[in-house]
Amino acid sequence: xxxxxxFLPTLRETPAEARIVSHRxxxxxxxxxxxxxxxxxWLPLGFRVLKKIETVIHEEMTAAGAQAVLMPTLQLADLWRxxxxxxxxxxxxxxxxxxxxxDMLYGPTNEEQITQIVRDDIRSFRDLPRNLYHIQWKFRxxxxxxxxxxxxxxxxxxxxxSFDLDFEGAKRSYNIMFVAYxxxxxxxxxxxxxxxxxxxxxxxxxxxxFIVLADTGESAIHADKRLFAMDPRADGVDLEGDLExxxxxxxxxxxxxxxxxxxATCPLPAGxxxxxxxxxxxxxxxxxxxxxxxxxxxxxxxxxxxxxLHGGSYGIGVSRLAAAIIEASHDDAGVVWxxxxxxxxxxxxxxKSGDADCDAAADDLYGxxxxxxxxxxxxxxxxRAGVKFADMDLIGLPWQxxxxxxxxRAGTVELKRRAGGEKHELAADAALQRILDKSA
RNA sequence: CGGGGCGUGGCGCAGUCCGGUAGCGCACCUGCUUUGGGAGCAGGGGGGCGCUGGUUCGAAUCCAGCCGCCCCGACCA
Numbered sequence: 001x002x003x004x005x006x007f008l009p010t011l012r013e014t015p016a017e018a019r020i021v022s023h024r025x026x027x028x029x030x031x032x033x034x035x036x037x038x039x040x041x042w043l044p045l046g047f048r049v050l051k052k053i054e055t056v057i058h059e060e061m062t063a064a065g066a067q068a069v070l071m072p073t074l075q076l077a078d079l080w081r082x083x084x085x086x087x088x089x090x091x092x093x094x095x096x097x098x099x100x101x102x103d104m105l106y107g108p109t110n111e112e113q114i115t116q117i118v119r120d121d122i123r124s125f126r127d128l129p130r131n132l133y134h135i136q137w138k139f140r141x142x143x144x145x146x147x148x149x150x151x152x153x154x155x156x157x158x159x160x161x162s163f164d165l166d167f168e169g170a171k172r173s174y175n176i177m178f179v180a181y182x183x184x185x186x187x188x189x190x191x192x193x194x195x196x197x198x199x200x201x202x203x204x205x206x207x208x209x210f211i212v213l214a215d216t217g218e219s220a221i222h223a224d225k226r227l228f229a230m231d232p233r234a235d236g237v238d239l240e241g242d243l244e245x246x247x248x249x250x251x252x253x254x255x256x257x258x259x260x261x262x263x264a265t266c267p268l269p270a271g272x273x274x275x276x277x278x279x280x281x282x283x284x285x286x287x288x289x290x291x292x293x294x295x296x297x298x299x300x301x302x303x304x305x306x307x308x309l310h311g312g313s314y315g316i317g318v319s320r321l322a323a324a325i326i327e328a329s330h331d332d333a334g335v336v337w338x339x340x341x342x343x344x345x346x347x348x349x350x351x352k353s354g355d356a357d358c359d360a361a362a363d364d365l366y367g368x369x370x371x372x373x374x375x376x377x378x379x380x381x382x383x384r385a386g387v388k389f390a391d392m393d394l395i396g397l398p399w400q401x402x403x404x405x406x407x408x409r410a411g412t413v414e415l416k417r418r419a420g421g422e423k424h425e426l427a428a429d430a431a432l433q434r435i436l437d438k439s440a
Numbered sequence: 441c442g443g444g445g446c447g448u449g450g451c452g453c454a455g456u457c458c459g460g461u462a463g464c465g466c467a468c469c470u471g472c473u474u475u476g477g478g479a480g481c482a483g484g485g486g487g488g489c490g491c492u493g494g495u496u497c498g499a500a501u502c503c504a505g506c507c508g509c510c511c512c513g514a515c516c517a
Binding site for chain 1: 466476508513514515
Protein backbone atom coordinates (compact mmCIF):
# COMPACT_ATOMS: atom_id res chain seq x y z
CA UNK A 1 0.00 0.00 0.00
CA UNK A 2 1.21 3.44 -0.91
CA UNK A 3 0.67 5.92 1.86
CA UNK A 4 0.07 8.71 -0.65
CA UNK A 5 -3.14 6.92 -1.55
CA UNK A 6 -4.02 5.46 1.82
CA PHE A 7 -6.58 6.96 4.17
CA LEU A 8 -4.46 7.43 7.26
CA PRO A 9 -5.46 10.63 9.04
CA THR A 10 -2.82 10.87 11.78
CA LEU A 11 -3.10 13.58 14.38
CA ARG A 12 -0.20 15.55 15.73
CA GLU A 13 -2.18 16.63 18.75
CA THR A 14 -4.23 14.53 21.09
CA PRO A 15 -7.99 15.06 21.08
CA ALA A 16 -9.13 16.32 24.47
CA GLU A 17 -11.53 13.45 25.03
CA ALA A 18 -8.85 10.77 25.24
CA ARG A 19 -7.47 10.02 28.68
CA ILE A 20 -5.71 6.70 28.42
CA VAL A 21 -2.80 5.93 26.15
CA SER A 22 -4.53 3.39 23.92
CA HIS A 23 -7.40 5.73 23.21
CA ARG A 24 -5.02 8.58 22.47
CA UNK A 25 -2.87 6.50 20.17
CA UNK A 26 -5.82 4.95 18.37
CA UNK A 27 -7.14 8.42 17.57
CA UNK A 28 -3.73 9.86 16.72
CA UNK A 29 -2.73 6.96 14.51
CA UNK A 30 -5.95 7.23 12.55
CA UNK A 31 -7.33 3.85 13.63
CA UNK A 32 -10.71 4.97 14.93
CA UNK A 33 -13.06 7.93 15.07
CA UNK A 34 -15.90 8.41 17.49
CA UNK A 35 -19.42 8.27 16.09
CA UNK A 36 -21.14 8.81 19.42
CA UNK A 37 -20.53 7.92 23.05
CA UNK A 38 -19.03 4.44 23.16
CA UNK A 39 -19.57 3.88 19.44
CA UNK A 40 -16.68 4.03 16.98
CA UNK A 41 -15.90 3.83 13.30
CA TRP A 42 -12.82 1.86 12.38
CA LEU A 43 -10.68 3.48 9.73
CA PRO A 44 -8.45 1.44 7.40
CA LEU A 45 -5.51 1.03 9.77
CA GLY A 46 -7.66 0.12 12.76
CA PHE A 47 -9.80 -2.20 10.70
CA ARG A 48 -6.69 -4.08 9.63
CA VAL A 49 -5.72 -4.61 13.24
CA LEU A 50 -9.20 -5.88 14.03
CA LYS A 51 -8.94 -8.36 11.18
CA LYS A 52 -5.52 -9.53 12.33
CA ILE A 53 -6.84 -10.17 15.80
CA GLU A 54 -9.77 -12.06 14.32
CA THR A 55 -7.40 -14.17 12.26
CA VAL A 56 -5.44 -15.28 15.30
CA ILE A 57 -8.66 -16.12 17.10
CA HIS A 58 -10.04 -18.05 14.14
CA GLU A 59 -6.87 -20.08 13.81
CA GLU A 60 -6.76 -20.97 17.48
CA MET A 61 -10.46 -21.73 17.68
CA THR A 62 -10.25 -23.95 14.62
CA ALA A 63 -7.28 -25.76 16.12
CA ALA A 64 -9.36 -26.30 19.25
CA GLY A 65 -12.20 -27.87 17.30
CA ALA A 66 -14.60 -24.94 17.40
CA GLN A 67 -16.54 -23.96 14.29
CA ALA A 68 -17.26 -20.46 13.11
CA VAL A 69 -20.82 -19.38 12.42
CA LEU A 70 -22.40 -15.96 12.20
CA MET A 71 -25.52 -15.08 14.12
CA PRO A 72 -27.52 -11.88 13.71
CA THR A 73 -27.09 -8.72 15.71
CA LEU A 74 -30.85 -8.24 16.00
CA GLN A 75 -32.78 -10.86 17.91
CA LEU A 76 -36.41 -11.51 18.66
CA ALA A 77 -37.52 -10.52 22.14
CA ASP A 78 -39.68 -13.63 22.31
CA LEU A 79 -36.58 -15.82 22.26
CA TRP A 80 -35.26 -13.99 25.30
CA ARG A 81 -38.62 -14.29 26.98
CA UNK A 82 -38.20 -18.08 26.75
CA UNK A 83 -35.04 -17.94 28.84
CA UNK A 84 -36.48 -15.31 31.14
CA UNK A 85 -33.69 -12.89 30.47
CA UNK A 86 -35.75 -10.36 28.56
CA UNK A 87 -37.13 -9.04 31.83
CA UNK A 88 -33.98 -9.62 33.84
CA UNK A 89 -31.48 -7.87 31.62
CA UNK A 90 -32.46 -4.29 32.36
CA UNK A 91 -31.67 -1.02 30.60
CA UNK A 92 -28.29 -2.26 29.40
CA UNK A 93 -30.16 -4.08 26.65
CA UNK A 94 -31.01 -1.98 23.62
CA UNK A 95 -34.64 -2.68 22.81
CA UNK A 96 -36.07 -1.93 19.40
CA UNK A 97 -39.45 -2.34 17.76
CA UNK A 98 -39.74 -3.12 14.07
CA UNK A 99 -42.44 -1.66 11.78
CA UNK A 100 -44.90 -4.31 12.88
CA UNK A 101 -44.27 -3.23 16.43
CA UNK A 102 -42.59 -6.55 17.17
CA ASP A 103 -40.21 -6.36 20.10
CA MET A 104 -36.60 -6.90 19.13
CA LEU A 105 -33.23 -6.30 20.70
CA TYR A 106 -29.67 -5.69 19.65
CA GLY A 107 -27.87 -8.70 21.04
CA PRO A 108 -25.64 -8.12 24.06
CA THR A 109 -24.70 -11.82 23.85
CA ASN A 110 -26.02 -14.89 22.07
CA GLU A 111 -26.75 -17.78 24.45
CA GLU A 112 -30.42 -17.85 23.51
CA GLN A 113 -29.75 -17.61 19.79
CA ILE A 114 -27.19 -20.41 19.71
CA THR A 115 -29.29 -22.59 21.98
CA GLN A 116 -32.22 -22.21 19.62
CA ILE A 117 -30.03 -23.23 16.69
CA VAL A 118 -28.69 -26.29 18.47
CA ARG A 119 -32.13 -27.22 19.78
CA ASP A 120 -33.66 -27.09 16.32
CA ASP A 121 -30.99 -29.05 14.47
CA ILE A 122 -29.14 -31.31 16.87
CA ARG A 123 -31.26 -34.20 18.04
CA SER A 124 -28.93 -37.14 18.71
CA PHE A 125 -26.20 -37.80 21.22
CA ARG A 126 -24.11 -38.76 18.19
CA ASP A 127 -23.89 -35.13 17.15
CA LEU A 128 -22.17 -34.04 20.35
CA PRO A 129 -20.09 -32.42 21.54
CA ARG A 130 -20.28 -29.21 19.55
CA ASN A 131 -18.50 -25.91 19.97
CA LEU A 132 -19.79 -23.05 17.83
CA TYR A 133 -18.60 -19.50 17.92
CA HIS A 134 -18.90 -16.29 16.03
CA ILE A 135 -17.28 -12.89 15.94
CA GLN A 136 -20.02 -10.35 15.86
CA TRP A 137 -20.87 -6.86 17.06
CA LYS A 138 -22.59 -6.61 20.38
CA PHE A 139 -24.37 -3.74 22.04
CA ARG A 140 -24.59 -3.14 25.75
CA UNK A 141 -25.92 0.22 26.73
CA UNK A 142 -23.31 0.81 29.40
CA UNK A 143 -24.07 3.37 32.05
CA UNK A 144 -20.78 4.99 31.37
CA UNK A 145 -18.83 4.09 28.26
CA UNK A 146 -15.25 5.31 28.41
CA UNK A 147 -11.68 4.90 27.29
CA UNK A 148 -12.50 4.63 23.61
CA UNK A 149 -13.04 1.07 22.45
CA UNK A 150 -11.82 -0.26 25.80
CA UNK A 151 -15.31 0.11 27.16
CA UNK A 152 -17.57 0.90 24.29
CA UNK A 153 -21.28 0.35 24.07
CA UNK A 154 -20.91 -1.28 20.69
CA UNK A 155 -18.04 -3.74 20.64
CA UNK A 156 -16.79 -6.69 18.65
CA UNK A 157 -16.78 -9.92 20.58
CA UNK A 158 -15.87 -13.47 19.86
CA UNK A 159 -18.42 -15.54 21.72
CA UNK A 160 -18.36 -19.29 21.63
CA UNK A 161 -20.70 -21.87 23.05
CA SER A 162 -20.15 -25.52 23.85
CA PHE A 163 -22.78 -28.22 24.13
CA ASP A 164 -22.18 -31.52 25.86
CA LEU A 165 -24.15 -34.47 27.20
CA ASP A 166 -23.06 -34.09 30.78
CA PHE A 167 -20.85 -32.28 33.23
CA GLU A 168 -17.79 -34.37 32.41
CA GLY A 169 -18.08 -33.51 28.74
CA ALA A 170 -18.71 -29.86 29.49
CA LYS A 171 -15.69 -29.76 31.75
CA ARG A 172 -13.59 -31.13 28.94
CA SER A 173 -14.93 -28.52 26.52
CA TYR A 174 -14.15 -25.91 29.12
CA ASN A 175 -10.59 -27.10 29.49
CA ILE A 176 -10.00 -27.02 25.76
CA MET A 177 -11.14 -23.40 25.63
CA PHE A 178 -9.06 -22.60 28.67
CA VAL A 179 -5.92 -23.77 26.92
CA ALA A 180 -6.92 -22.29 23.56
CA TYR A 181 -7.42 -18.91 25.20
CA UNK A 182 -3.97 -18.95 26.72
CA UNK A 183 -2.47 -19.73 23.34
CA UNK A 184 -4.55 -17.07 21.60
CA UNK A 185 -3.37 -14.27 23.86
CA UNK A 186 0.22 -15.46 23.77
CA UNK A 187 0.20 -15.29 20.00
CA UNK A 188 -0.84 -11.67 20.21
CA UNK A 189 2.17 -10.92 22.33
CA UNK A 190 0.14 -10.71 25.51
CA UNK A 191 0.65 -12.23 28.90
CA UNK A 192 -2.83 -13.26 29.98
CA UNK A 193 -3.39 -14.67 33.43
CA UNK A 194 -6.48 -16.78 34.12
CA UNK A 195 -8.20 -15.81 37.33
CA UNK A 196 -11.04 -17.45 39.10
CA UNK A 197 -14.23 -15.50 38.59
CA UNK A 198 -17.75 -15.51 39.95
CA UNK A 199 -19.51 -18.38 38.31
CA UNK A 200 -23.04 -17.19 38.79
CA UNK A 201 -26.04 -19.18 39.96
CA UNK A 202 -24.70 -22.56 38.87
CA UNK A 203 -21.90 -22.64 41.40
CA UNK A 204 -18.68 -24.54 41.16
CA UNK A 205 -15.37 -23.06 40.17
CA UNK A 206 -15.76 -23.27 36.41
CA UNK A 207 -15.39 -19.67 35.50
CA UNK A 208 -12.24 -17.77 34.70
CA UNK A 209 -11.43 -14.29 33.59
CA PHE A 210 -8.35 -13.72 31.47
CA ILE A 211 -6.48 -10.65 32.53
CA VAL A 212 -3.83 -9.06 30.40
CA LEU A 213 -1.08 -7.18 32.14
CA ALA A 214 -0.87 -3.47 31.43
CA ASP A 215 0.32 -0.70 33.69
CA THR A 216 -2.71 1.34 32.74
CA GLY A 217 -5.17 -1.50 33.31
CA GLU A 218 -8.37 -0.90 35.20
CA SER A 219 -8.06 -3.57 37.84
CA ALA A 220 -5.27 -4.37 40.25
CA ILE A 221 -4.22 -7.98 40.36
CA HIS A 222 -2.17 -10.09 42.73
CA ALA A 223 -0.62 -13.24 41.39
CA ASP A 224 2.04 -15.85 41.98
CA LYS A 225 5.18 -14.79 40.15
CA ARG A 226 5.56 -18.29 38.71
CA LEU A 227 2.50 -17.64 36.54
CA PHE A 228 4.44 -15.04 34.63
CA ALA A 229 7.20 -17.44 33.75
CA MET A 230 4.81 -19.95 32.22
CA ASP A 231 4.55 -20.00 28.45
CA PRO A 232 1.38 -21.66 27.18
CA ARG A 233 2.98 -22.30 23.82
CA ALA A 234 5.91 -24.16 25.31
CA ASP A 235 3.76 -27.07 26.46
CA GLY A 236 3.11 -28.46 23.03
CA VAL A 237 -0.30 -29.28 24.37
CA ASP A 238 -2.27 -32.03 22.69
CA LEU A 239 -5.77 -30.62 22.54
CA GLU A 240 -7.09 -34.14 22.00
CA GLY A 241 -5.48 -35.40 25.17
CA ASP A 242 -6.23 -34.89 28.84
CA LEU A 243 -6.00 -31.21 29.59
CA GLU A 244 -6.90 -31.40 33.24
CA UNK A 245 -3.25 -31.41 34.37
CA UNK A 246 -2.51 -28.36 32.22
CA UNK A 247 -5.46 -26.44 33.56
CA UNK A 248 -4.52 -27.48 37.09
CA UNK A 249 -1.00 -26.16 36.64
CA UNK A 250 -2.41 -22.74 35.86
CA UNK A 251 -5.26 -22.68 38.32
CA UNK A 252 -3.41 -24.07 41.30
CA UNK A 253 -1.21 -20.99 41.52
CA UNK A 254 -2.53 -17.99 43.37
CA UNK A 255 -4.10 -15.25 41.26
CA UNK A 256 -6.76 -12.82 42.37
CA UNK A 257 -8.23 -9.54 41.31
CA UNK A 258 -8.21 -6.75 43.83
CA UNK A 259 -11.74 -7.32 45.10
CA UNK A 260 -10.99 -10.94 45.96
CA UNK A 261 -7.51 -10.40 47.31
CA UNK A 262 -6.97 -10.08 51.03
CA UNK A 263 -3.36 -9.58 52.14
CA ALA A 264 -4.27 -11.12 55.47
CA THR A 265 -5.31 -14.45 54.02
CA CYS A 266 -3.09 -14.54 50.96
CA PRO A 267 -1.15 -17.82 51.06
CA LEU A 268 1.88 -16.42 49.28
CA PRO A 269 4.83 -14.68 50.88
CA ALA A 270 5.26 -11.15 49.61
CA GLY A 271 8.36 -12.12 47.70
CA UNK A 272 6.44 -14.55 45.49
CA UNK A 273 3.59 -12.18 44.81
CA UNK A 274 3.42 -9.95 41.76
CA UNK A 275 1.29 -6.89 42.19
CA UNK A 276 0.27 -5.55 38.81
CA UNK A 277 -2.55 -4.06 36.86
CA UNK A 278 -4.61 -5.68 34.18
CA UNK A 279 -7.42 -5.57 31.67
CA UNK A 280 -10.05 -8.27 31.32
CA UNK A 281 -9.90 -9.54 27.76
CA UNK A 282 -11.76 -12.80 28.09
CA UNK A 283 -14.17 -14.70 30.25
CA UNK A 284 -15.16 -18.33 30.10
CA UNK A 285 -17.73 -20.20 32.09
CA UNK A 286 -19.72 -23.34 32.43
CA UNK A 287 -23.42 -22.74 33.02
CA UNK A 288 -24.88 -26.23 32.89
CA UNK A 289 -28.48 -26.37 31.73
CA UNK A 290 -29.30 -22.76 32.43
CA UNK A 291 -30.40 -22.10 28.85
CA UNK A 292 -30.96 -25.63 27.57
CA UNK A 293 -33.59 -26.31 30.18
CA UNK A 294 -35.95 -23.39 29.55
CA UNK A 295 -35.37 -23.47 25.80
CA UNK A 296 -35.82 -27.22 25.58
CA UNK A 297 -32.42 -28.00 24.09
CA UNK A 298 -32.03 -31.74 24.37
CA UNK A 299 -30.99 -34.83 22.42
CA UNK A 300 -31.99 -38.44 22.41
CA UNK A 301 -29.61 -40.87 24.14
CA UNK A 302 -28.94 -44.47 23.04
CA UNK A 303 -31.56 -45.77 25.45
CA UNK A 304 -34.16 -43.29 24.26
CA UNK A 305 -33.69 -40.94 27.18
CA UNK A 306 -34.14 -37.24 26.44
CA UNK A 307 -31.03 -35.51 27.72
CA UNK A 308 -30.88 -31.77 28.34
CA LEU A 309 -27.53 -30.40 27.21
CA HIS A 310 -24.83 -28.85 29.33
CA GLY A 311 -23.48 -25.60 28.03
CA GLY A 312 -20.57 -23.27 28.46
CA SER A 313 -19.77 -19.93 26.93
CA TYR A 314 -16.48 -18.35 26.05
CA GLY A 315 -15.95 -14.69 25.26
CA ILE A 316 -13.07 -12.65 23.94
CA GLY A 317 -13.32 -8.89 23.57
CA VAL A 318 -11.95 -8.41 20.08
CA SER A 319 -12.24 -4.64 19.79
CA ARG A 320 -11.11 -4.26 23.38
CA LEU A 321 -8.04 -6.36 22.58
CA ALA A 322 -6.91 -3.80 20.02
CA ALA A 323 -6.79 -1.27 22.84
CA ALA A 324 -5.40 -3.71 25.40
CA ILE A 325 -2.51 -4.64 23.14
CA ILE A 326 -1.62 -0.96 22.79
CA GLU A 327 -1.82 -0.48 26.55
CA ALA A 328 0.61 -3.34 26.92
CA SER A 329 2.86 -2.35 24.04
CA HIS A 330 3.69 1.28 23.32
CA ASP A 331 6.29 3.93 24.05
CA ASP A 332 6.45 7.72 24.00
CA ALA A 333 6.52 7.82 20.22
CA GLY A 334 3.52 5.62 19.62
CA VAL A 335 2.25 2.08 19.27
CA VAL A 336 4.61 -0.90 19.14
CA TRP A 337 2.58 -3.61 17.42
CA UNK A 338 3.39 -7.26 18.10
CA UNK A 339 4.05 -8.99 14.77
CA UNK A 340 0.90 -11.12 14.77
CA UNK A 341 -1.53 -8.22 14.93
CA UNK A 342 0.40 -5.41 13.21
CA UNK A 343 -1.64 -3.71 10.49
CA UNK A 344 1.34 -4.03 8.12
CA UNK A 345 4.58 -5.95 8.56
CA UNK A 346 6.89 -3.27 7.24
CA UNK A 347 6.85 0.48 6.95
CA UNK A 348 9.04 1.44 4.00
CA UNK A 349 10.06 5.07 4.17
CA UNK A 350 11.19 6.88 1.08
CA UNK A 351 13.05 9.74 2.72
CA LYS A 352 13.09 11.84 -0.39
CA SER A 353 10.15 11.22 -2.68
CA GLY A 354 10.87 12.68 -6.07
CA ASP A 355 14.58 11.86 -5.98
CA ALA A 356 15.11 9.41 -8.82
CA ASP A 357 17.51 7.18 -6.89
CA CYS A 358 15.33 7.09 -3.80
CA ASP A 359 12.18 6.40 -5.77
CA ALA A 360 13.85 3.60 -7.69
CA ALA A 361 15.33 1.99 -4.58
CA ALA A 362 12.08 2.29 -2.62
CA ASP A 363 9.96 0.95 -5.47
CA ASP A 364 12.34 -1.95 -5.92
CA LEU A 365 12.14 -2.93 -2.25
CA TYR A 366 8.40 -2.40 -2.24
CA GLY A 367 7.98 -4.79 -5.14
CA UNK A 368 10.27 -7.42 -3.68
CA UNK A 369 8.63 -7.38 -0.28
CA UNK A 370 5.17 -7.61 -1.76
CA UNK A 371 6.34 -10.36 -4.03
CA UNK A 372 7.47 -12.28 -0.97
CA UNK A 373 4.05 -11.91 0.61
CA UNK A 374 5.08 -9.25 3.10
CA UNK A 375 2.54 -6.53 3.83
CA UNK A 376 4.22 -3.20 3.26
CA UNK A 377 3.16 0.37 3.75
CA UNK A 378 5.30 2.58 1.54
CA UNK A 379 5.54 6.19 2.63
CA UNK A 380 5.90 7.89 -0.74
CA UNK A 381 4.42 11.18 0.39
CA UNK A 382 6.08 14.49 -0.35
CA UNK A 383 6.88 15.10 3.27
CA ARG A 384 10.03 15.78 5.17
CA ALA A 385 11.91 12.88 6.68
CA GLY A 386 11.04 13.89 10.22
CA VAL A 387 7.33 13.81 9.54
CA LYS A 388 7.60 10.38 7.99
CA PHE A 389 9.65 8.94 10.83
CA ALA A 390 7.27 10.39 13.39
CA ASP A 391 4.24 8.91 11.64
CA MET A 392 5.94 5.53 11.28
CA ASP A 393 6.80 5.42 14.96
CA LEU A 394 3.26 6.50 15.77
CA ILE A 395 1.56 3.72 13.82
CA GLY A 396 4.10 1.26 15.17
CA LEU A 397 4.74 -1.23 12.37
CA PRO A 398 7.22 -3.92 13.52
CA TRP A 399 9.86 -3.10 10.90
CA GLN A 400 10.92 0.21 9.43
CA UNK A 401 12.97 0.40 6.31
CA UNK A 402 14.36 3.81 5.43
CA UNK A 403 15.68 4.63 1.98
CA UNK A 404 17.52 7.93 1.68
CA UNK A 405 19.58 9.65 -1.00
CA UNK A 406 22.91 8.52 0.46
CA UNK A 407 21.87 4.91 0.87
CA UNK A 408 20.06 4.75 -2.43
CA ARG A 409 23.29 5.49 -4.29
CA ALA A 410 25.32 3.13 -2.13
CA GLY A 411 22.69 0.40 -2.32
CA THR A 412 22.04 0.41 1.42
CA VAL A 413 19.02 0.98 3.60
CA GLU A 414 18.43 1.50 7.27
CA LEU A 415 16.50 -1.26 9.00
CA LYS A 416 14.89 -0.49 12.30
CA ARG A 417 13.04 -2.79 14.63
CA ARG A 418 10.22 -0.76 16.19
CA ALA A 419 10.34 -2.73 19.41
CA GLY A 420 13.69 -1.93 20.95
CA GLY A 421 14.64 0.55 18.28
CA GLU A 422 17.88 -1.04 17.07
CA LYS A 423 18.94 0.32 13.69
CA HIS A 424 21.24 -1.26 11.15
CA GLU A 425 22.66 0.10 7.93
CA LEU A 426 22.50 -2.82 5.53
CA ALA A 427 22.66 -3.68 1.88
CA ALA A 428 19.10 -3.62 0.56
CA ASP A 429 19.03 -7.32 -0.12
CA ALA A 430 20.43 -8.14 3.30
CA ALA A 431 17.73 -6.07 4.97
CA LEU A 432 15.10 -7.78 2.87
CA GLN A 433 16.44 -11.16 3.85
CA ARG A 434 16.48 -10.28 7.51
CA ILE A 435 12.82 -9.30 7.40
CA LEU A 436 11.89 -12.46 5.57
CA ASP A 437 13.79 -14.60 8.07
CA LYS A 438 12.29 -13.00 11.13
CA SER A 439 8.75 -12.77 9.89
CA ALA A 440 8.65 -16.33 8.65
C1' C B 441 -28.49 7.55 37.63
C1' G B 442 -25.71 10.87 41.49
C1' G B 443 -21.54 14.38 41.57
C1' G B 444 -18.04 17.55 38.61
C1' G B 445 -16.72 19.86 33.88
C1' C B 446 -16.93 21.17 28.70
C1' G B 447 -19.28 22.35 23.65
C1' U B 448 -15.82 28.47 19.21
C1' G B 449 -12.81 25.95 11.21
C1' G B 450 -10.10 18.96 10.82
C1' C B 451 -7.10 18.99 15.87
C1' G B 452 -5.46 21.91 20.28
C1' C B 453 -7.09 26.37 22.41
C1' A B 454 -8.07 32.10 23.53
C1' G B 455 -12.27 35.32 23.50
C1' U B 456 -17.66 34.71 27.52
C1' C B 457 -17.03 37.75 33.94
C1' C B 458 -17.20 43.81 31.68
C1' G B 459 -22.61 42.46 24.61
C1' G B 460 -20.32 46.16 19.41
C1' U B 461 -20.56 41.37 14.69
C1' A B 462 -14.55 36.01 15.56
C1' G B 463 -8.89 35.11 16.76
C1' C B 464 -4.12 32.12 17.66
C1' G B 465 -1.04 27.53 16.92
C1' C B 466 -1.07 23.03 14.13
C1' A B 467 -3.23 20.93 9.73
C1' C B 468 -4.88 22.33 4.44
C1' C B 469 -3.87 25.16 -0.63
C1' U B 470 -0.11 28.22 -3.84
C1' G B 471 4.93 29.96 -4.62
C1' C B 472 10.10 30.26 -3.41
C1' U B 473 13.98 28.39 -0.39
C1' U B 474 14.94 23.99 2.28
C1' U B 475 15.40 18.47 2.68
C1' G B 476 18.06 11.60 7.27
C1' G B 477 13.86 12.66 13.08
C1' G B 478 7.32 16.76 13.21
C1' A B 479 11.48 23.30 8.19
C1' G B 480 11.52 28.90 6.91
C1' C B 481 9.41 33.02 4.42
C1' A B 482 5.36 35.07 1.63
C1' G B 483 0.42 34.67 0.05
C1' G B 484 -4.40 32.03 0.48
C1' G B 485 -9.09 29.04 1.66
C1' G B 486 -12.35 27.43 5.41
C1' G B 487 -16.10 28.61 10.99
C1' G B 488 -20.45 32.88 12.81
C1' C B 489 -19.31 30.24 17.92
C1' G B 490 -24.01 22.68 19.98
C1' C B 491 -29.57 23.61 19.09
C1' U B 492 -34.09 26.37 19.93
C1' G B 493 -36.37 30.44 21.92
C1' G B 494 -35.97 35.07 24.54
C1' U B 495 -33.75 40.08 26.23
C1' U B 496 -31.35 44.08 23.36
C1' C B 497 -30.39 49.02 18.34
C1' G B 498 -26.84 44.90 18.50
C1' A B 499 -25.57 38.22 21.43
C1' A B 500 -20.01 33.48 20.94
C1' U B 501 -20.69 36.70 25.22
C1' C B 502 -26.89 37.90 29.17
C1' C B 503 -31.57 34.60 30.33
C1' A B 504 -34.47 29.91 29.64
C1' G B 505 -35.13 25.13 27.79
C1' C B 506 -33.07 21.17 25.18
C1' C B 507 -29.08 18.20 22.94
C1' G B 508 -24.18 16.30 22.81
C1' C B 509 -19.45 15.03 24.98
C1' C B 510 -15.69 14.16 28.92
C1' C B 511 -14.23 12.92 34.09
C1' C B 512 -15.33 10.34 39.23
C1' G B 513 -18.77 6.18 41.32
C1' A B 514 -21.93 1.12 40.83
C1' C B 515 -21.77 -2.71 35.91
C1' C B 516 -19.31 -5.30 32.03
C1' A B 517 -15.77 -8.62 26.70
